[in-house]
Amino acid sequence: MSADRFRSPSFWFSTLENPVQPRAPLEGDIQFDVAIVGAGYTGLWTAYYLNQREPGCRIAVVEAEVAGFGASGRNGGWCAYYFSGIESLLADPNQRERALALQRAMFDAVDEVGRASSASGIDCDYAKGGVLIAGTSRPELERLRAGYDEMRGYGFAEQDFRWLDANAFAERARIHGALGGTYSPHCAAIQPAKLAQGLAAFLESRGVAVFEQSPVRAIAKGLLTTDRGSIRADNVLRCTEGYSCRLPGLKRAILPLHSMMIATEPLPDSTWREIGLQGRPTFADHRRTVTYGQRTGDDRLAFGTRGLYYYGSGIRDYFEPSDPAFAHTRATLLELFPSLSDVEITHCWGGALGVTRDWMPFIHFDPHSGLGAVGGYAGNGVAATNLAGRTLAELVLRETTERTRFAWVGHPSRQWEPEPLRWLGSQGVRRMGEWADAVEQKGRHAGMFGSIFDAFASH
């Protein structure tokens, strides 16, 4: 067993009040009504809503490591309204009405995470301070404005999306070079690992079985198998996101793309007076290669940038602080807040998120076989997993609701290309994004670089 297994997956894990003790693995052959593979938010919320609706339903969650080990315990803690791929659904007149309902359901999911966690006694540092996106160059600001106008054009109100000029933006956050930007109240900052671990403990207290250290090797109708046991269940649900490629037959279904994060030491009041972020709004600029940050519950800045795709759908669970990726993340943080140059970076980590070929998440459930699968949030899953969990629970209960009619239910995405095309493509698209960002930072339009990037990767 590698020593890595005992290291902390993220800053969020390493600052939990109590060190995580892995639960017992699955041993022997057991019968349940519903078996869920993966104890990230998707699996945990699905179990949560099933248990709420049908307390007598026998549910097992089977996790390869510990609850929240994947993206759910590593993310930026933006519990945000954004749904990957919503732009294309809204743009299609035939889909618009349901897409608008889906967007409103995402607004509600942000609140539901707060409601459900608080009703379950889970303190995950939830603070609904909204989200600020800055335009730090003219072209970036224009793209941001176009997206804002589009959303307002669909009928979303000032209360949903607000345009801020440079002064109004600076009242909320002093991001270097911000020429203006948007504010939406539909985002809460959370402590991700507290939510994942809290949900797992709550589920256990409600009689849901949570098996950890139990990698599932195979999933079939009515059956999942691990090295030391198996579960027979009428419904078997795969909630394995970026890790899905490790399961038989799924190598090209979801691409594991990494994202990298750093956290500073706790910052004094004087620094917060300087940079703003009162009320803990999350923040980003609008570069194509993605930034995201939050003021944590213990007054640090946690900040992330998009990382790499590794050849052959490789997944890295641990990174050395000396990894060059963190130099980029740190340099980007200093671009936004140059006054933090002397601040100590105390934590560095990364994780794999899951991306489908069309960057659209999916919820699949076949009522005949009882097999289900959910994923592909493309780095926007903290709130969406809650909506997915509620929806999948309804599908398992064979119900038809507004949620089960949303476009991601049954949405097919085609497979990713075989290697080396997958790796070459991801390298090329990434490079286009970097070039486009560099051109825009000089105040020029990104032209072809930007268009190619936008055609192949959206966020």
Ligand SMILES: Cc1cc2nc3c(=O)[nH]c(=O)nc-3n(C[C@H](O)[C@H](O)[C@H](O)COP(=O)(O)OP(=O)(O)OC[C@H]3O[C@@H](n4cnc5c(N)ncnc54)[C@H](O)[C@@H]3O)c2cc1C
């Ligand atoms: C660094 C980073 C930053 C991010 N920031 C944000 C953000 O700020 N806001 C946002 O909305 N989204 C963000 N995301 C994305 C978000 O975290 C995910 O979309 C969300 O957590 C997905 O939850 P999940 O349960 O589907 O997947 P995961 O949390 O990845 O859970 C999958 C679980 O399945 C387990 N598993 C996999 N294979 C098996 C198997 N064979 N047997 C048993 N168990 C298995 C894994 O160990 C894992 O625990 C970020 C992601 C990363 C990596």
